[in-house]
Amino acid sequence: MSNDYNIPDDLYLYMPSGYSSAQRMAVAIDSVVFGFDGEEIRLLLIHRGFKPEKNKWSLMGGFVQEKESLDDAATRILKQLTGLEGVYMEQVQVFGEPDRDPLERTISVVYFSLIDIEKYKKQLSEDYRPEWFSLDQLPGLIFDHGKMIQTALERLRYKAALHPILFELLREKFTIRELFNLYQGVYGKELDKRNFVRKLNDTGLLIRQKEKETGTSKKGSFYYKLNKRKYRANVKAFISLMPSRDLLR
Amino acid sequence: MSNDYNIPDDLYLYMPSGYSSAQRMAVAIDSVVFGFDGEEIRLLLIHRGFKPEKNKWSLMGGFVQEKESLDDAATRILKQLTGLEGVYMEQVQVFGEPDRDPLERTISVVYFSLIDIEKYKKQLSEDYRPEWFSLDQLPGLIFDHGKMIQTALERLRYKAALHPILFELLREKFTIRELFNLYQGVYGKELDKRNFVRKLNDTGLLIRQKEKETGTSKKGSFYYKLNKRKYRANVKAFISLMPSRDLLR
DNA sequence: GCAAAAGTGTTTTACGTACACCCATGC
DNA sequence: GCATGGGTGTACGTAAAACACTTTTGC
Numbered sequence: 029m030s031n032d033y034n035i036p037d038d039l040y041l042y043m044p045s046g047y048s049s050a051q052r053m054a055v056a057i058d059s060v061v062f063g064f065d066g067e068e069i070r071l072l073l074i075h076r077g078f079k080p081e082k083n084k085w086s087l088m089g090g091f092v093q094e095k096e097s098l099d100d101a102a103t104r105i106l107k108q109l110t111g112l113e114g115v116y117m118e119q120v121q122v123f124g125e126p127d128r129d130p131l132e133r134t135i136s137v138v139y140f141s142l143i144d145i146e147k148y149k150k151q152l153s154e155d156y157r158p159e160w161f162s163l164d165q166l167p168g169l170i171f172d173h174g175k176m177i178q179t180a181l182e183r184l185r186y187k188a189a190l191h192p193i194l195f196e197l198l199r200e201k202f203t204i205r206e207l208f209n210l211y212q213g214v215y216g217k218e219l220d221k222r223n224f225v226r227k228l229n230d231t232g233l234l235i236r237q238k239e240k241e242t243g244t245s246k247k248g249s250f251y252y253k254l255n256k257r258k259y260r261a262n263v264k265a266f267i268s269l270m271p272s273r274d275l276l277r
Numbered sequence: 278m279s280n281d282y283n284i285p286d287d288l289y290l291y292m293p294s295g296y297s298s299a300q301r302m303a304v305a306i307d308s309v310v311f312g313f314d315g316e317e318i319r320l321l322l323i324h325r326g327f328k329p330e331k332n333k334w335s336l337m338g339g340f341v342q343e344k345e346s347l348d349d350a351a352t353r354i355l356k357q358l359t360g361l362e363g364v365y366m367e368q369v370q371v372f373g374e375p376d377r378d379p380l381e382r383t384i385s386v387v388y389f390s391l392i393d394i395e396k397y398k399k400q401l402s403e404d405y406r407p408e409w410f411s412l413d414q415l416p417g418l419i420f421d422h423g424k425m426i427q428t429a430l431e432r433l434r435y436k437a438a439l440h441p442i443l444f445e446l447l448r449e450k451f452t453i454r455e456l457f458n459l460y461q462g463v464y465g466k467e468l469d470k471r472n473f474v475r476k477l478n479d480t481g482l483l484i485r486q487k488e489k490e491t492g493t494s495k496k497g498s499f500y501y502k503l504n505k506r507k508y509r510a511n512v513k514a515f516i517s518l519m520p521s522r523d524l525l526r
Numbered sequence: 527g528c529a530a531a532a533g534t535g536t537t538t539t540a541c542g543t544a545c546a547c548c549c550a551t552g553c
Numbered sequence: 554g555c556a557t558g559g560g561t562g563t564a565c566g567t568a569a570a571a572c573a574c575t576t577t578t579g580c
Contacts, residue, residue, distance in 0.1 A: 471546090
């Protein structure tokens with residue numbers, strides 16, 4: 029018996045130099061980056077130009093460094109790819125099947141982030157040969173990255189059904205049509221424009237600008253900005269712009 | 278340059294024998310076990326009988342083994358403590374601050390589980406000297422376990438506000454009063470009994486039994502069982518027994 | 527003048543909420 | 554017969570949903 033309490037070795041036990049029975053594993057971050065081009069929601073993937081799995085696509089990822097928290101690592105990796113900081117980001121889930129990575133046991137912490145696709149298009153690091161993909165045209169992905177994306181998307185839908193986080197995907201100025209397209213795209217579902225707009229106005233989150241966007245219609249549509257004070261107060265609150273009936277399946 | 282694409286070494290790179298730049302870390306599970314005694318919700322902690330942090334309390338935890346998935350590890354650890362299998366369990370979040378464990382860098386994946394406190398009281402492994410604690414009387418906890426509990430509780434509240442998972446905490450037969458107490462306890466909030474009961478009946482999740490529970494009242498109150506078929510179909514759906522107004526803060 | 531998108535209102539329905547009384551029983 | 558917890562019903566208000574027409578302007 030190794031201790032007074034009949035506790036198996038694989039439980040927490042302090043040893044003079046590290047835990048006795050813990051197997052050490054590589055710990056990675058994989059980042060699911062969502063963007064929105066005004067028409068549909070898109071996902072940023074990087075191209076895998078080396079073997080194995082050459083010519084497949086991959087989430088942007090990397091290993092957690094020695095003195096780095098998980099959030100810091102996720103932030104760093106997103107910045108490497110997009111040049112962005114201060115982006116909305118959320119931990120989704122950890123993936124840790126023993127054989128998920130054929131090379132060695134690796135635990136991967138998945139984050140999703142929501143970025144403004146237009147504003148940062150040119151800041152994208154070309155080192156990774158990134159491309160934006162439609163959700164319905166995703167390519168073959170390495171490892172369990174397809175499942176990660178699926179899980180991240182479900183989480184996004186879940187969260188966005190109750191909290192107004194999808195605003196993070198829009199430019200500073202946006203039209204209601206864009207927002208409408210965004211919600212329809214995320215949920216793959218037709219919405220009633222009139223009810224949507226009314227709910228939207230009721231939130232008090234929008235500030236109408238004087239300028240109009242004139243590219244898509246003759247009449248032109250007003251630009252809006254987000255009321256940031258109100259937004260910050262409400263991200264944690266329940267604000268659903270989706271019909272309540274069939275939120276999740 | 279180590280490769281064709283100008284990719285830093287801390288990104289995924291296949292090397293003949295493992296990843297070049299990944300620091301290996303211990304990967305642990307910590308398990309937040311909720312139970313309900315008919316009156317209030319409780320949390321299962323184990324006593325830390327050895328130094329450092331002797332006389333503090335701790336979540337039940339352990340390390341992920343070499344060929345074990347995270348879910349399997351969480352299942353195993355719960356079984357070690359409670360003897361239970363087939364329990365409702367959910368991954369909450371990973372905690373990975375660099376200094377969260379003073380002995381060595383350890384990533385901890387937190388799960389919460391919902392168990393029937395009565396049924397399994399006697400199956401508890403005494404090796405760990407476990408005790409049930411009220412949420413408002415939690416003792417001092419090691420490391421970041423206090424924060425883990427806080428996060429798990431928030432997740433439980435979030436989830437249970439929308440999905441009928443709290444049934445997992447009840448015995449096979451239970452009274453409406455117990456369920457009512459449970460919801461009030463989880464949210465620390467007074468509810469209207471009449472509205473609660475009506476919503477409950479509307480769900481169609483309950484099957485009234487012929488027997489009554491007679492301990493707490495002279496009239497006696499009917500036992501109910503969960504309609505398991507309907508329950509399974511609904512765990513993933515939106516069914517809220519909470520007032521919708523002030524669900525989350 | 528007409529096509530194309532923008533923008534706005536009303537009616538109906540359903541759900542949540544507030545609220546109060548009778549029932550069965552053990553003592 | 555009364556105290557205790559068990560169990561049920563109704564009226565009201567608000568919010569969601571269904572539904573259609575007018576406006577603007579570039580061509």
